[in-house]
Every structure is written in structure tokens, then in C-alpha cells.
Amino acid sequence: MQHDAHHAHAARDHRHQGHAHAQGSGDAGWAMAVRATLHCLTGCAIGEVLGMVIGTALGWGDVPTMALAIALAFLFGYALTLRGILKAGVGLRAAVRVALAADTLSIAVMELVDNGVLVLWPGAMEAHLDSALFWVALALALAVxxxxxxxVNKWMIGRGKGHAVVHRYHR
Structure with missing residues (x-):
């Protein structure tokens, strides 16, 4: 009887700890969300800038330039996550699944907002690489x-999704 009571208490303590960890707490939850978003922003910014530079330099129209920028943002975003997961010793197939689960929503929201700002900003999509408007609009779009x-990342992490999945593989 005493043995069963001990296991029930241990199980309750374990559930409580798991719940607290999954929900995150105040500053710790926001700090993790900011780190996850900065990670996402890094990959997105590399791909976005590269895509915009290539499309603009080649004289492409808005749609193909934006499509290239978005594709490269996803590629670089996933690549940065994959690098860390593979470094932790996870196999490629499992690492790809983790990266897709961790980053897809974050990158999609970031790209939707970023490109929405650029489309709505008068003259931003027509600006050339040597124009301050090009770089200011792109920087502000990424900041927004x-x-x-x-x-969004805080919400996902609080539910054990997004970058919370990636953190299981950090050493």
C-alpha cells in the first residue's frame, strides 16, 4: 500500500513538472520564443535577401522574384535547423521530419508577413539593389x-511544438 502511494505521488510530481515545462513560464517562454524566431529570421533573411537580390539583378518581375525569395527562405530556414539536428546525431530522415515540424508554421508566417509588407509598401517591389528603399523596406519587412x-512561436513552444521539438536534440 505504501509502495503504491509512493508511485502515485511520483507520477503526480512528474506530470506536474512536464506540464510546467511544456507550458513554459513568463520570461523563459518568451526568451525561448525570441530565440526560435531569431533562428527562423536568420534562415528567412538569408533566403529572402538572396532571392530578392537575384530576382532584382536579373530583372525578373515581382511574382518570380518573390517566389524565389520564399523558396530560398524555406530552404535556408530548414537547412539551419537540419544542421543542428544532424550534429546531434539524428539520422537524415528523422532530422528532416523534425525540421519540417519545427519550422514550417514559423517560416510560413514570417514569409507571409514579410512579403505582405513588401507588396503593400509603395515602390518597394520596384526598387533596385542600389536604392535605399530596397534595403530599408526589406529590413523593416523582416522586423515586422x-x-x-x-x-506564434511562443504559442507553439507552449504546446510542445515548433522549436520545442528541436530543443529535445540540443546537447
Whole structure:
């Protein structure tokens, strides 16, 4: 009887700890969300800037330039996550599944907001590489995307999704 009571108490303590960890707490939850969003922003920014530079330099129209930028943002976003997961010793197939689960929503929100700002900003899509408007609009679009995506990442991490999945593989 005493043995069963001990196991029930241990199980309750374990559930409580798991619940607290999954929900995150105040600053710790936001800090993790900011780190996850900065990670996402890094990959997105590399791909976005590269895509915009290539499309603009080649004289492509708005749609093909934006499509290239979005595709490269996803590619670089996933690649940065894959690098860390593979380094932890996870096999490629499992690492790809983790990266897709961790980053897809975050990158999608970031790209939707980022490209939405660029499309809505008068003249931003027509600006050339040597124009301050090109770089200012792109930087501000990424900043707005960061601000919108951070709460999304906090929500996902609080539910054990998104970058919470990636953190299981960090050493």
C-alpha cells in the first residue's frame, strides 16, 4: 500500500513538472520564443535577401522574384535547423521530419508577413539593389515579420511544438 502511494505521488510530481515545462513560464517562454524566431529570421533573411537580390539583378518581375525569395527562405530556414539536428546525431530522415515540424508554421508566417509588407509598401517591389528603399523596406519587412512571428512561436513552444521539438536534440 505504501509502495503504491509512493508511485502515485511520483507520477503526480512528474506530470506536474512536464506540464510546467511544456507550458513554459513568463520570461523563459518568451526568451525561448525570441530565440526560435531569431533562428527562423536568420534562415528567412538569408533566403529572402538572396532571392530578392537575384530576382532584382536579373530583372525578373515581382511574382518570380518573390517566389524565389520564399523558396530560398524555406530552404535556408530548414537547412539551419537540419544542421543542428544532424550534429546531434539524428539520422537524415528523422532530422528532416523534425525540421519540417519545427519550422514550417514559423517560416510560413514570417514569409507571409514579410512579403505582405513588401507588396503593400509603395515602390518597394520596384526598387533596385542600389536604392535605399530596397534595403530599408526589406529590413523593416523582416522586423515586422519577427514581431508577428514571435508570439506564434511562443504559442507553439507552449504546446510542445515548433522549436520545442528541436530543443529535445540540443546537447
Amino acid at each position: 515579420a519577427f514581431a508577428v512571428t514571435t508570439p
